Amino acid sequence: MISASTPNSATDAPAIPAPGATTHPNGAVWMVATVLATVTGALVPLIFNPRFYFYDDTAAGAYGIWYEIGTKLRGGQWPLFSDTGWAAGNYAAEGQWGLWNPAVMLVGLLASVASNAVVFTTIFKIVLLAILASGTYLVARRLGSNPQWAAVAGVAVPLAGFTVYMDAASWVTGLMVFSLLPWAWWGLHRSVFSRRNPAPALIASYLLITIGYVHGTLMLALLIVSVLIQCTVARQWKLLLRTFAFGVIAAMIALTVYLPGVLTASVTVRSSGVQNTGFLGIDLTGLASSAIGSSLPQVAGWWGTFSPVPLLYIAWFLPLLALVSLVALKRIMPQLVSLITFGVVSLALTLAPSDLGPLRFPVRLVPYVALVVVLFVAVVLSRASVKTIGPKRIAGVFTLWLIGLYLAVAQNPTISKAHLLFAVLSAAGLGLVLLVLKRPSWPVIRRAGLTGAAVCVIGVSLATSVLQHHYFTGAPLPDFHMADTVDQYKKPLEGTQGIAFVSGNPIPLRPAIWEESLLSNQWYLSDVQVQNLYSPILFAKYTYDLCMDSHGWTCDHAVDTLFTKDPTTGKPLVDLLSIDTVQVLKPAKPTPATELSNRKVPDGWTEIHRSDLSLVWVRDKPLMNTGGPVWTSSALDVSTVSNSSQHLVLHVSSNSGGTVVLSRLAWPGYDVSGASMAEPTRGYLVTLAIPAGAEGTDVSLTFEPPAWRFLVVTIYLAMAGGLAWCIAESVITRRRSRSEIRSSANRTLVKQ
Template sequence: MRPAHPVARWLLLTAVSLGAASVPLIVLFVRSSGRFFFLDDKQAQYAAAYHYIGNELTQGHLPVLVPWMGTSANLLLDPQYGLLNPVFWVQNIAFAQFSDLAIGSFAMAVGYLVLLAAGAVAWLVRLNARGWWPAVGGFAAAFSGYLVWWVGPSWHPGLASVAFLPWIGWALSARRPGAWNALALTAATFACLAAGWPFTAISAGALVLSNIVESFINDRRRDALVVALATAAGAALAAPTVLFTASALDWTVRQGSVSNDAFLVPNLADVLNTAMATAGANINSFGKTVVTVPIMLAGGLTLALIPLLAVPTRWWRVRGAITLTGTLLALLVLTQSASAVGPLRWPFRYLGPWQVVLAVALVAALAVWGVRLTRARVAVSAGLLLAAAYVTVSRTPQDVLTHVVSLVVVSATVLLLVLVREALRALVILAGGVLILVWASVVHPANVDLPDWGMPTEVASYQQPLGAGAERSLVLYPAFIDYGAAAAEGVYLGQNYLLSPARSGLGYTSVGQRQLVADMCTATHGWTCPAAVDFLASTEPTTGQVWAALLGADTIVAHNFFVPALQEKLPQWVVAQTSGDFTVLKLADGSDQPGRVTYSPPGMQIEGLDVGELTQTYQVDSSAGGTIAFADVYWPGYEATFNGQPIPVTPLADALVSVTLPARSGTLEIVYHPAGLGPSLVSSVVGLLLAAAAAVVAARMRRRGLSPSADTLDEMPQGAGA
């Protein structure tokens, strides 16, 4: 089965892996009407943001700020949007070519799954896994489990980052790393970290550190030097994607100390039980919630097969053994973290990287060491299999048929694995994996824990917003209404106003401005509460204006739940239009302020000269001076000059941009220079220097033969010393 060239073999095995996965993916696409990868957060923010950014990039514009989107206006500060990530530039430009968001989301997710599968295959080929085993690893790592049923449909940055994790493993597994391998390790590290998903970044760190430990244990310290230089280079090049956020962290909602409310903190028994292949393995977070996540078959055989593996006595001398084992143990511990560790929330998000590494580790061991049967080993294997089945059934007893079918398939696969000859074992697991994944696709055409908000899929459907497309608007809606019906009326969830000619004045990102989010009691996907009306009607003491006016909300589009309170507390906003569950209220006299100015003192004359996203220029005529307020949400990095002289920019009530002018006429310029620009430039330069150093060191070591060829998986005799 070995083509003459390693690349040809990799391509063949990847094609087999993708061919096996195509059947269940087609079933998922048909069963979900194409919406499988268009759910929850992707439907509320990521798809719209990626499409908008892609269109802007196509026009040669990097959209750092989107005026009138309120707390969600600063796209640069959310690293998950990838404004500084060339991989996401390509992704977003390609995604913007789709007129259907669901179809585009499906294609985008499958693209990253293909990349992940190809990386897992390449990793196993480099570890010298024999026969068809790498194809099994590619299939098991990418096309099932937590990544497909949870991360892919909702948290796209998680999938985009995990897709590069196997490529880091591939680069780490080079027997004689040269300059190109060092640069490939830098590139894979950058792509993994720049996707903005911290859980994969930490997982990549565990992978690299485990590899460095392996190099020291096996007297390959020079390899460790190259790895350290190359991965540090990738991390430094990716750092700007988070340095801007870090520079403004005190102003974001991403704060807090270590705390634990048990939400999405999986029980250890349940994490281990994801190694049991069922169509509905469950992660139980201490009674708080139960998350149904279909998982992989090849990795799912772990519990049953570990007792049967013929592990060599000197297993730690095998290239990759310590790397894989150390990473698995580290990720297992991380799944038991507190529910909030600073800005990191919900440790069950480590399950994606854990399952990928688990699949690669198991397949690598099976490919070389094989199995060794004794009565004691078989008894332990059967006991673990039954224990895992018991835990699974006890979690969701209402789904017994699914668990019984899965147990039968797993048991039959394990039995065939030990009965058939070695050359057919990989194909047995692959066939079982396809069967279990098709079954899961039929039974679970969508993750029941991920909501479909009912947003339209056609981009053209967002062109008729309620309120006649007013730019200076504010949209208020409570949690858990019928968002599909709201969209039909022209009111869109979260960041979907980026697809519309209107702006919501609110929106939703994962990195909201702390004070305004609190004032407006903004929650997930832009939901708000009755306290928001109280805030909008309250008077800001410096300006004497109500907050609705300071936010520039000449038009308020509100769910009828809020309308009685709005009419009572903001009588100057009158009903202009009603549509189903929503009402449009407009400021009776309108606003005569130019640009994004929302308040100026009496007698001050202001003319907008050039009002852009990052720079605003106004001509001001005032004999008394005073404070001017803007609708721009305050972030560190705003600067102002008056007649060319710097003046302070003050956060009005810690929420909005404001300046205080002297008593004279002149030109006012407000500019946003994102905080963190200097450190980001330094980090980029350091990254390039480290990458060059890694390439030079690796090239010299390769020429001088200083990188010894240690044991690899197929160089250890099967069952040696077992």
């Protein structure tokens, strides 16, 4: 017997408990067990690959951001905008810097004082997985699952293939928002349907949104809509208004985080069209084999046509769905409207075209599909399982298992040994679980019951993880083999001055190149300011001009572009960009023009380093004037009074008007007094038109993200509204409790 509830005599279905209202004396114990099992599972990859959690975007992107945030905070600065960051310096437009997120700020402070980047990142990601597991457990309990199946769900979701091999290994911002969504879900369900204080939901949602990863915010919006639909279907209008109020607060927060990016999109590389390239798209065949740990589905990516890791694996115990009574399932479906809605739309979005405007890679939403599937299994096995497990049910379980196994083998028949081992493990696990559930009266398993089944499921889940990492030791994304310790990032370009630019691509040269150069946001860990930083949005015309990728690497001929004279100003581009140090990397496919040995030192520069992998030139007389004037028309004379990332003051010393070119990108949001904005030079450098007769006056240039003051007010209003709601709810709850106590006391006196 699977469910602890009493079955109905007329059917084989158990009675249905009210969702979120069930309590269990060992609930806290099961939640602790869930976290401990999850941490154990998170340590498994490290047995086979100690750097598992430091792949790709984590190493090249996220860690550098955390380090820069912490460094700026310790220096008394808030990281809103940096002119020295060039295409990556508009933090508000990028969104993913977590400018409004106290948790991200704390992570940044800790990262900036950590000595080992790999160890710090590993610990942080394991904490995130534990947060994900505990939140999943709570959501499952809110939806009516018993503690045992809720624990199974809590352990299974962090072990799902995409979460392990993509988000945990590399795309850490995806893991951050995903780990918070179950907490927002639990808090929202608790606040709406139990009329409890909205503080947990508001806090979790605020942290999720302000991380700035748009896919997580979209899924939170879908969750809110799903709850609204459930309230509408049930005609619970007061609860609908409560959910709507929550949605308004969340929308105000999201507006502040994402509107700067929307208003800046016109100068970035973000796409606005809808197309399907098939890149990182999935199909139903891959999802249908998601119960097999060795399934390598057809997911086209940087690796080729088929994923080299079990990217769409969800959980090995999914065939246990055959134990669900359709009669009981039908009865509880009205209580699961939000779960079903969220799951169906998540699946539809996962199967969507590869590019939906600025949103790319629908495979990013696979974790949310996995979350819904596992929650559904946990809830229906708790609330709608059959009373008696007969031969037909057992046959149904193994039929589902066999279908998944066939599809897994069909997609990649070359790893037959792996398929055999995973098949034996899952078949044995299913058989053992069925035995425990079918024969609870046997002396050996009499005391085990449902607890024994849950322990078995969790144990096989962890064993499956061990087997997966034995065969698939790393993520399908690149390991750049960058240094572990922070001190090692200080060595490249050590001792140079001013802004540096790196021409070429270091990836084919790794790992030897890391003694001489760095990649993307790892430059934040260096004492050298470099233009080649990571940015998901970029400044289109600047990056096209220099043939720069989002990771900061360039074409081999970028150095030639730097030393080519601009036709408008007559100055070489390297001067207009205020570059004082140039590093040229060895081309992967050298030509006579790009071969390092044929590179001659430009006039006014000195070569300070040359090796088989790179050479470095420094300017004889460093400009050190990033953000300031780099060219003026012949009749104009200006001098710099003050210069910072967001504010520049120039003093005009001539009576004739003219134009001034500044070495800063023309992001939307600049405002000037004493002059006017002219058409950007080369399409991307800020250019000011100073009127005649301005002698002796100052020109002031200020940057704020578009609509910034309005957005700051908006997010503070959202915070104030959320706080007021929480306080009011607390006051009302206390008054209601006091009233109930007085009423109870009065009833007692009347009886006496």
